[in-house]
Amino acid sequence: MKSTSHSFKFQAKNALKNVNLQNALARSKSHFIDHRRSAIDALPEFNALRHRARDIKAHTLEHLDVYLELFEKQVLASGGQVHWAVTAKDACDAVLEICKTAKAHSVVKGKSMVCEEIALNAALEQADIEVVETDLGEYIIQLAQEPPSHIIAPAVHKTREEVADLFRHHHGEKKHLGEIPDLVNEARAVLRSKFLAADVGITGANMLVAETGSTVMVTNEGNGDLTNTLPRVHIVVASIEKVVPTLEDCTTLLRLLARSATGQEMTSYTTLSTGPRRAKDVDGPEEFHVVLVDNGRSELLAGDFSEMLQCIRCGACLNHCPVYGAIGGHAYGWVYPGPMGSVLTSLFLGLKEAGDLPHASTLCGHCEEVCPMSIPLPKLLHQLRTQKPQTKWLIGLWAFFAKRPRLYHRFSSLVGKVGYIPFIGSWTKTRHMPIAEKETFMTTWNKK
Numbered sequence: 464m465k466s467t468s469h470s471f472k473f474q475a476k477n478a479l480k481n482v483n484l485q486n487a488l489a490r491s492k493s494h495f496i497d498h499r500r501s502a503i504d505a506l507p508e509f510n511a512l513r514h515r516a517r518d519i520k521a522h523t524l525e526h527l528d529v530y531l532e533l534f535e536k537q538v539l540a541s542g543g544q545v546h547w548a549v550t551a552k553d554a555c556d557a558v559l560e561i562c563k564t565a566k567a568h569s570v571v572k573g574k575s576m577v578c579e580e581i582a583l584n585a586a587l588e589q590a591d592i593e594v595v596e597t598d599l600g601e602y603i604i605q606l607a608q609e610p611p612s613h614i615i616a617p618a619v620h621k622t623r624e625e626v627a628d629l630f631r632h633h634h635g636e637k638k639h640l641g642e643i644p645d646l647v648n649e650a651r652a653v654l655r656s657k658f659l660a661a662d663v664g665i666t667g668a669n670m671l672v673a674e675t676g677s678t679v680m681v682t683n684e685g686n687g688d689l690t691n692t693l694p695r696v697h698i699v700v701a702s703i704e705k706v707v708p709t710l711e712d713c714t715t716l717l718r719l720l721a722r723s724a725t726g727q728e729m730t731s732y733t734t735l736s737t738g739p740r741r742a743k744d745v746d747g748p749e750e751f752h753v754v755l756v757d758n759g760r761s762e763l764l765a766g767d768f769s770e771m772l773q774c775i776r777c778g779a780c781l782n783h784c785p786v787y788g789a790i791g792g793h794a795y796g797w798v799y800p801g802p803m804g805s806v807l808t809s810l811f812l813g814l815k816e817a818g819d820l821p822h823a824s825t826l827c828g829h830c831e832e833v834c835p836m837s838i839p840l841p842k843l844l845h846q847l848r849t850q851k852p853q854t855k856w857l858i859g860l861w862a863f864f865a866k867r868p869r870l871y872h873r874f875s876s877l878v879g880k881v882g883y884i885p886f887i888g889s890w891t892k893t894r895h896m897p898i899a900e901k902e903t904f905m906t907t908w909n910k911k
């Protein structure tokens with residue numbers, strides 16, 4: 464997916480004026496927040512689980528190479544194949560090669576953020592392979608030719624009426640589908656034939672279990688199970704930080720994930736895939752492939768932002784962020800929106816492309832408070848802000864004056880009168896430059 468993160472301010476302004484988007488955001492926000500609250504209130508050990516989950520992730524990331532190699536060994540032992548992809552292009556090439564070998568013409572897909580990140584759909588379409596998204600939200604935005612606006616609810620910005628119009632346009636039906644169950648049934652009927660015709664099914668993974676070589680996927684629609692069971696070939700595309708050591712660890716994270724994401728105790732479907740179909744299995748794919756995507760994560764692991772790799776993509780930080788709640792996901796311009804997206808996009812694409820995103824936060828701290836992995840998002844956003852060359856330059860300038868009180872006083876008095884500082888006019892337009900006192904607090908104290 465091409466990034467438009469550099470146009471964040473422009474996109475945010477447009478989002479604020481979009482009435483349909485504002486209505487959709489207001490509706491979804493209270494839904495997610497209320498459900499999460501009730502689910503967490505009903506689980507007294509929630510905080511203990513958070514600590515355990517953080518320890519599991521920290522331990523795994525410290526020994527990532529060991530657990531990834533164990534995962535690979537177990538996938539091979541169960542009859543599957545593992546493909547290592549350093550870049551997004553390597554990952555797309557690996558999937559294309561598997562599709563080519565399988566002589567695939569059509570692919571069904573489950574929801575996967577990493578597939579969005581590597582722009583897999585565009586690569587498949589360029590190779591003349593039909594790709595059909597099967598998660599209802601993803602299907603809607605595929606028809607609308609839009610990117611997801613939320614990591615767990617990709618079409619959250621669409622109203623029911625907009626979806627009805629889309630279906631009428633694309634399904635060639637004359638009838639108007641006004642109610643949500645009618646829309647769901649229609650999508651189900653269209654997608655059923657796509658599942659049956661597909662040569663390859665591609666899914667993401669919420670986790671990879673090293674001790675068994677299993678991939679774990681949670682959904683609420685069952686589309687993931689049809690995607691990985693019906694086609695001849697199943698490809699799992701997963702980023703390397705998804706690995707956890709054991710099934711026990713996996714269940715700890717699952718207990719946090721559903722509650723934090725949708726406020727459910729468990730999602731409707733939790734599917735573990737371990738290798739291709741065995742002789743006595745009644746269904747399943749003939750081939751099972753896992754594409755392990757790095758795409759900048761190894762570099763992240765070694766740097767100051769490695770905590771971001773603990774993210775389990777629950778979306779709670781988006782749902783509680785006042786900025787996301789006002790502008791929605793598209794304004795962020797790439798795959799990952801909200802507080803987690805502002806950090807990840809800046810890290811993956813660089814501050815030249817996404818320099819405004821670390822500022823898309825009030826630093827109120829709500830994101831960290833609700834994050835099941837306690838990722839210090841405000842601290843990371845703040846750290847990114849100070850890495851922007853302009854910010855570094857301004858802080859340097861401020862430090863120069865701060866170390867020279869008389870000069871600082873003269874400068875701030877002048878600015879106070881003029882009400883404007885060159886180069887940061889947009890900041891001073893809405894704020895007053897505080898005028899420094901003539902003497903320090905201690906001098907005044909001693910005098911009095």
Ligand code: SF4
Pocket residue numbers: 723773774775776777778779780781803830833834835836837838
């Ligand atoms: S940063 Fe935390 S709250 Fe946000 S998506 Fe990741 S795990 Fe969830």
